[in-house]
Amino acid sequence: MRTRPSNRKVTSRAAWLAAGALVVPVTLTAQTILSHGHMDLGVAYEAGALELHIHAHEPEPDGTEYAPGEAVIWIGTAARTTVPANPAFSFLGVPGATTYLLPATFHPELPFLGLGAEEIEGGVFVGDNLRLALTGFSGPGEFALYTSDAFGNPTLHVNTRDGLSEADHVNLRAGSHGHANWAFSAPGDYFLTFVASGTLVGGGAIASDPATFAFTVVPEPGTWVLWVLGVAALFGYARRK
Numbered sequence: 479m480r481t482r483p484s485n486r487k488v489t490s491r492a493a494w495l496a497a498g499a500l501v502v503p504v505t506l507t508a509q510t511i512l513s514h515g516h517m518d519l520g521v522a523y524e525a526g527a528l529e530l531h532i533h534a535h536e537p538e539p540d541g542t543e544y545a546p547g548e549a550v551i552w553i554g555t556a557a558r559t560t561v562p563a564n565p566a567f568s569f570l571g572v573p574g575a576t577t578y579l580l581p582a583t584f585h586p587e588l589p590f591l592g593l594g595a596e597e598i599e600g601g602v603f604v605g606d607n608l609r610l611a612l613t614g615f616s617g618p619g620e621f622a623l624y625t626s627d628a629f630g631n632p633t634l635h636v637n638t639r640d641g642l643s644e645a646d647h648v649n650l651r652a653g654s655h656g657h658a659n660w661a662f663s664a665p666g667d668y669f670l671t672f673v674a675s676g677t678l679v680g681g682g683a684i685a686s687d688p689a690t691f692a693f694t695v696v697p698e699p700g701t702w703v704l705w706v707l708g709v710a711a712l713f714g715y716a717r718r719k
Contacts, residue, residue: 513589517534530691560577593648595654607677611675617667618664621638625658
């Protein structure tokens with residue numbers, strides 16, 4: 479059973495500001511902020527249609543499902559890392575450059591964001607194959623989605639640095655669940671639009687409506703402390719004038 483977010487469970491961006499948190503200056507809405515814990519970008523097939531959502535695994539046992547636009551994936555400062563010197567990671571930028579990573583392994587301070595098609599039964603789609611493609615993107619930096627093998631070698635699935643094309647997709651199997659690395663090159667607000675598609679065993683290709691999901695990458699605290707202090711100083715100066 480799926481549960482929808484209740485007012486008790488929702489933490490809005492406005493509430494974060496009211497609590498005095500330092501956040502990236504974004505449009506304030508009643509979107510739920512998902513900042514940690516296990517969650518998936520999920521694909522479902524219901525009433526003859528594919529649809530996309532975010533499935534947070536808490537509260538147990540069924541978790542909470544959010545439609546596109548109902549939640550923001552909040553990527554805190556623990557995601558900050560640097561691009562490896564290994565040339566295989568050049569799609570992330572120059573070696574040593576800052577990048578922000580939601581890893582494919584659990585981190586207690588970050589969203590553990592997977593890709594899930596558990597809700598789709600086997601035998602519905604040809605070969606049980608589904609395609610999840612990035613069809614739209616906006617943000618202050620670049621985005622990449624990749625997996626790594628047992629030796630740490632990356633396989634790139636999505637990369638906005640060279641524009642979007644048919645190559646920017648990941649293949650999913652009906653009933654499957656897995657995790658990938660989500661990399662963002664700069665702080666700020668990102669909007670990723672995905673489309674899921676497949677071919678029905680009974681005949682005919684179908685695709686979901688485009689679904690846009692919001693991500694906010696938080697910079698180093700020191701940067702924004704200076705920003706807030708600067709704004710406060712200007713405000714105080716204006717009042718004195």
